[in-house]
Amino acid sequence: MSILILQFMVTFGIVSLFVFEPNVNAWMRGFKGGATDPDYLAGRTQAFLDPKIYFVILAGIAALLLTVMIYTWESLRRKTPQNLILLLVLTVVYGVLVGSISAFFRYDN
Numbered sequence: 001m002s003i004l005i006l007q008f009m010v011t012f013g014i015v016s017l018f019v020f021e022p023n024v025n026a027w028m029r030g031f032k033g034g035a036t037d038p039d040y041l042a043g044r045t046q047a048f049l050d051p052k053i054y055f056v057i058l059a060g061i062a063a064l065l066l067t068v069m070i071y072t073w074e075s076l077r078r079k080t081p082q083n084l085i086l087l088l089v090l091t092v093v094y095g096v097l098v099g100s101i102s103a104f105f106r107y108d109n
Contacts, residue, residue, distance in 0.1 A: 003087070010088075011095040018099030019107065028052055028103035059097040066090045 018024055029052070070077055070086060077083050 007087075007091045010091050011098065014092065014095030015099040015102055018096075018103040019105075025103050028055070028100055056097070056100045059093060059100055063090070063093045063097050066093060 018028060066086070066089065070083075070090065076086060
């Protein structure tokens with residue numbers, strides 16, 4: 001298997017955890033009742049004041065820093081164990097970023 005396929009599988013697994021696991025989804029949304037909260041259904045919640053939104057911002061900053069680190073630090077991306085570890089960390093961070101953003105969207109069964 002190629003590295004890219006493994007990255008897709010790890011990212012898909014993390015996003016699936018955030019979207020389809022009810023406890024993780026409710027924790028990420030951070031509202032009182034999650035998707036069943038009447039204030040949430042009426043659109044009266046202020047999601048950007050919730051501390052969980054900082055989780056998304058932190059994941060975005062980490063993804064940006066890791067991407068810049070891989071792009072600019074040639075000694076990191078040329079040595080075999082370090083580049084694979086950094087690529088794994090970057091894949092997990094991107095999976096958490098995409099998963100945490102995806103948790104805010106509702107899906108129909």
